Amino acid sequence: MSSEDPFKRPYPDENYVPPDEADLRRQALQRAYEIATSITTEQAREAMEAQARPPIDRGPLLRALNAALAVGIAVWLIFAPPEWLPQSGADQRSVEQRELGLRLVLAMEAARVAAYRDAEGVLPATLAEAGGDQRSVRYVVVDPSRFTLSASDGVASATYDSTQPLAMLLGGAGNAR
Helix, strand or coil, X not given: CCCCCCCCCCCCCCCCCCXXXXXXXXXXXXXXXXXXXXXXXXXXXXXXXXXXXCCCCCHHHHHHHHHHHHHHHHXXXXXXXXXXXXXXXXXXXXXXXXXXXHHHHHHHHHHHHHHHHHHHCCCCCCCHHHCCCCCCCEEEEEECCEEEEEEECCCCEEEEECCCCHHHHHHCCCCEC
């Protein structure tokens, strides 16, 4: 390769001399001294006061703002609820629909009691023992092989006797009132 090649650069340059560390420190201190002397006394006092002043704690203000925002949203949801929010109101179901719902609940509980009887060989003493919800359904053991279930929601009621087939209860021809 010729020495006139524009892409060839000798590295490091033969005339390059690395700077002395002491010279670099001296230059940095000189520059810091120049900056320090350019600052006026008033500017220095303002800077010291700004550093001495405690920072503003905005935590209580933000908590109060969040609480006010939460209360405002709650009031809005109560007095002007959006369409997508479920509305509580009077039950619009007919008596027949209510009876059907009660019959389904009774059928589910009867199936639990039957499964318990098949597994254990005896009827459960309580509906909860079979895994049922005894708050909404009344369970009565008539004799060791027979039980009754009844439920009511105030408007409609339904009863089931274990001597009836479950299909009658679900079909609507059961003893539902």
